[in-house]
Amino acid sequence: MLQFIRERAQSWIAWVIVTLLIIPFALWGINQYFDGGKEIAAARVNDAEISPQRLQQAFYQQQQRLREMLGANYRPEMFPEEQMRQQVLDGLIEQELLVQTASGSGMRIGDTLLAATIHAVPAFQQDGKFSQQVYEGALRNRGMVPAGFEADLRRDMLTQQLYAGIVRSDFATPVERRAMQQLLGQQRDIGFLLLPLADFVAKAQVSKDEIQAYYDAQGALFMQPEQVSIAYIELSAEQIAKGIKVGDDELRARYESQQANYSTPEERHARHILVRVEPGADAAVDAAARAEAEQLLKQIRGGAAFADVARKSSQDPGSAAEGGDLGFFGRGVMDKAFEDAAYALKAGEVSEPVRSAFGYHLIRLEAVRGGSSKTFAEVREQILAEIRNERAEQQFYDQAERLAALTYEHPDTLEEASRELGLPIVQSEPVTRRGGTGLLANPKLIGAAFSEDVLARNNNSEAIDVGRNQLVVLRVTQHQPEMRRPLEAVREDIVSRIRRDKAAAAAREAATALQQQLQQGGDPALVAKGARAKWQRVDGVLREGAKLDAAILRSVFAMPRPQDGKTVWEQTVVANGDIAVVGLYAVRDGEVVEGEAGAAGDLERAAGEAAFAAALNGIRAGAKVTRPGKQQ
Known part of the structure; x- marks a missing residue:
C-alpha cells in the first residue's frame, strides 16, 4: 500500500488514499498505522506466530540484561549474534508452548493480580509508592510501552503458574531423604597443584604462516557486522510542550476554576x-x-x-x-x-x-x-505543565498526521518534513543490528532501519511509535555490508589466540605427565616442587562454603570414591585457564538426622524440576513448531 502511494505521490489518487488514511487516524488514533506491514513469522507454534518484532524485542532485552550483569566486562564478541538470537527464539517458542498449555488448562492471570505485581516493583515506585510516570519512563528507557510490557508480564506469570503447579507437586520418600542428607553433608579430603597458563603462554612462539592459516580458517571470528548510518527526525509532545507559552492570567483562571484539585x-x-x-x-x-x-x-x-x-x-x-x-x-x-x-x-x-x-x-x-488549599505560587509550575501538556498533545496528533503524509509523499528525503514541521534531522553514528545507544537502542528503530523497504528500497520508514506521544521517522544514509576485517587489524588478536591455544595444549601435556607420576606413587609435594608448583592439601571439603575454585570443587565431587586406600587422580581447567591436578584421598558421608526438612526440600525441588522438564519434553513432542524465516 505505502509503496503504491509513493510511486503515485503526485497524482490525485494519492490524495484520496492519504485522506482515507487520515480519517481513521482521527477516529482511532495514529498508533495502529505505525506498526509496519505483514512480515514472515520468526516461528509458528501450533496456531500462534512469533513475529520478527517480538524476537527483536526479546533479543534486545537479553542484550540489556547481559550488559547490566557484566558491566564494564561486557564485550559483544563474547556472544555471537546469530547463536544468541537462536537461543532467544528457542526461549520464546518454549514460552509460547507453556502459555498455550496453561491457557488450555484454564489458568488465568487476572487484571488485579497483574496490577499488584507491577505496583510492587521498586523500579516503578517513587517514595515507596507506585508512580505511573516512573513506570512509563522506565519502560520508555528500555524501548517498551506499557501495553506490550503488561502482555509479556502476563505471559511470564502464566508460565510461572504452570511451572509452580508441576514443580510443587512432587515429594521425597524417607529413603531418598536420608540419601540426600548423606550427599549434601558429604566431606572429601583432597590435594591439588596448579599449573599457571601464563607460564606456558610466555613460551609459545607464533609464525607468520600460522597467523595466516588461522586467519584463513577462522575468518568468521573476525567479521565486522553489517552497519548502517541513520538520519532521523523525532516528533514528541514533550519537546512541543517546551515551546508553548502560557500567560499568568490564564494560569490564575485555571487555578480559580479547579481549586479543588490543588487542595x-x-x-x-x-x-x-x-x-x-x-x-x-x-x-x-x-x-x-x-x-x-x-x-x-x-x-x-x-x-x-x-x-x-x-x-x-x-x-x-x-x-x-x-x-x-x-x-x-x-x-x-x-x-x-x-x-x-x-x-x-x-x-x-x-x-x-x-x-x-x-x-x-x-x-x-x-x-x-487536611482541608487546606495550596497557594497559586505553590502550584503555578504544576498548572503550567498541565496546560502545556494538554496543548502539546493536541499539537502532537495534528503534526503526527502531517509527518506521516509528508514522509509518504517524499519517500527519498526527510527535508520536506523537517522544514514544514520545524524538526531537526539527526545523523547517527554507524549501528549494527544489535542497536546503539539512546533512541537507537530501541529495537523498533533498528528493525525498521534494516527492513527491506528502508534498506533495500531506500525509502523513509513509517512513523515509529517509540514512547508515549513520541514518534520517529528514519532513513538509511549509508550501508556497510558485513565484511571480514583486514589481517593487519586483527593480527595481535590472532597471535594472542594462537599463543593461548598452544599454551593450553602444553599445559595439558605437562599436567598429564605430572598425573602419571602421582598415579605411580610419586610424592605429591616433590612432584609439585619439580614442576615449580605448590602442593595444597585440604581436608573436610564440603559442597557448600568451600574456599576453592568452582571448577576444582565440581571436579572433586564428580570423582569416584577411592578404593582400597588408593588416591584418585584427575585434572581440570579452572576459570582463568590454569590447569589443576587434583587428588581425592577419602570420602565421608554426611550425618543423617531424622525429620530434617532441608534435605527433603532440596530433593523435592530437584524431583519437581525433573518432572517439569519431562512435562516440557512431552509438550514439545506434541506441538507443531516451524521456523519459516531465519532472522539475520
Missing part, C-alpha cells in the same frame, strides 16, 4: 461506640437500643473515658478492643449519617446517638487534618 482533602480521626440494631428490627428493639446508647452517653458525660466505655460496651468487633478507634477517614468512606455527624463535630466533642444502617453510634472526634 488536600479534609480527614477526621474519630472513635465510636456502636449499639447494634439488626436489619428489620421492630420499633421496640430500636427504642431499646437508643436508650442504651443514651445511657452510655450519660456515663461519658459523667466523666467516664470514652475509650474505656467503648472497650466495655461497643458492639463493633473491629474497633471495640481499640477503644473504638477508627483512625483517619475522609468523606465517602463511612455511612452517610455517621459521616455527617462526624464532620459536624469539633475536636474533643461527643455526638448524640446517631442512627446508621448498623444501629446507634456515639462518636467522639479526636482530630482533624
Whole structure:
C-alpha cells in the first residue's frame, strides 16, 4: 500500500488514499498505522506466530540484561549474534508452548493480580509508592510501552503458574531423604597443584604462516557486522510542550476554576461506640437500643473515658478492643449519617446517638487534618505543565498526521518534513543490528532501519511509535555490508589466540605427565616442587562454603570414591585457564538426622524440576513448531 502511494505521490489518487488514511487516524488514533506491514513469522507454534518484532524485542532485552550483569566486562564478541538470537527464539517458542498449555488448562492471570505485581516493583515506585510516570519512563528507557510490557508480564506469570503447579507437586520418600542428607553433608579430603597458563603462554612462539592459516580458517571470528548510518527526525509532545507559552492570567483562571484539585482533602480521626440494631428490627428493639446508647452517653458525660466505655460496651468487633478507634477517614468512606455527624463535630466533642444502617453510634472526634488549599505560587509550575501538556498533545496528533503524509509523499528525503514541521534531522553514528545507544537502542528503530523497504528500497520508514506521544521517522544514509576485517587489524588478536591455544595444549601435556607420576606413587609435594608448583592439601571439603575454585570443587565431587586406600587422580581447567591436578584421598558421608526438612526440600525441588522438564519434553513432542524465516 505505502509503496503504491509513493510511486503515485503526485497524482490525485494519492490524495484520496492519504485522506482515507487520515480519517481513521482521527477516529482511532495514529498508533495502529505505525506498526509496519505483514512480515514472515520468526516461528509458528501450533496456531500462534512469533513475529520478527517480538524476537527483536526479546533479543534486545537479553542484550540489556547481559550488559547490566557484566558491566564494564561486557564485550559483544563474547556472544555471537546469530547463536544468541537462536537461543532467544528457542526461549520464546518454549514460552509460547507453556502459555498455550496453561491457557488450555484454564489458568488465568487476572487484571488485579497483574496490577499488584507491577505496583510492587521498586523500579516503578517513587517514595515507596507506585508512580505511573516512573513506570512509563522506565519502560520508555528500555524501548517498551506499557501495553506490550503488561502482555509479556502476563505471559511470564502464566508460565510461572504452570511451572509452580508441576514443580510443587512432587515429594521425597524417607529413603531418598536420608540419601540426600548423606550427599549434601558429604566431606572429601583432597590435594591439588596448579599449573599457571601464563607460564606456558610466555613460551609459545607464533609464525607468520600460522597467523595466516588461522586467519584463513577462522575468518568468521573476525567479521565486522553489517552497519548502517541513520538520519532521523523525532516528533514528541514533550519537546512541543517546551515551546508553548502560557500567560499568568490564564494560569490564575485555571487555578480559580479547579481549586479543588490543588487542595488536600479534609480527614477526621474519630472513635465510636456502636449499639447494634439488626436489619428489620421492630420499633421496640430500636427504642431499646437508643436508650442504651443514651445511657452510655450519660456515663461519658459523667466523666467516664470514652475509650474505656467503648472497650466495655461497643458492639463493633473491629474497633471495640481499640477503644473504638477508627483512625483517619475522609468523606465517602463511612455511612452517610455517621459521616455527617462526624464532620459536624469539633475536636474533643461527643455526638448524640446517631442512627446508621448498623444501629446507634456515639462518636467522639479526636482530630482533624487536611482541608487546606495550596497557594497559586505553590502550584503555578504544576498548572503550567498541565496546560502545556494538554496543548502539546493536541499539537502532537495534528503534526503526527502531517509527518506521516509528508514522509509518504517524499519517500527519498526527510527535508520536506523537517522544514514544514520545524524538526531537526539527526545523523547517527554507524549501528549494527544489535542497536546503539539512546533512541537507537530501541529495537523498533533498528528493525525498521534494516527492513527491506528502508534498506533495500531506500525509502523513509513509517512513523515509529517509540514512547508515549513520541514518534520517529528514519532513513538509511549509508550501508556497510558485513565484511571480514583486514589481517593487519586483527593480527595481535590472532597471535594472542594462537599463543593461548598452544599454551593450553602444553599445559595439558605437562599436567598429564605430572598425573602419571602421582598415579605411580610419586610424592605429591616433590612432584609439585619439580614442576615449580605448590602442593595444597585440604581436608573436610564440603559442597557448600568451600574456599576453592568452582571448577576444582565440581571436579572433586564428580570423582569416584577411592578404593582400597588408593588416591584418585584427575585434572581440570579452572576459570582463568590454569590447569589443576587434583587428588581425592577419602570420602565421608554426611550425618543423617531424622525429620530434617532441608534435605527433603532440596530433593523435592530437584524431583519437581525433573518432572517439569519431562512435562516440557512431552509438550514439545506434541506441538507443531516451524521456523519459516531465519532472522539475520
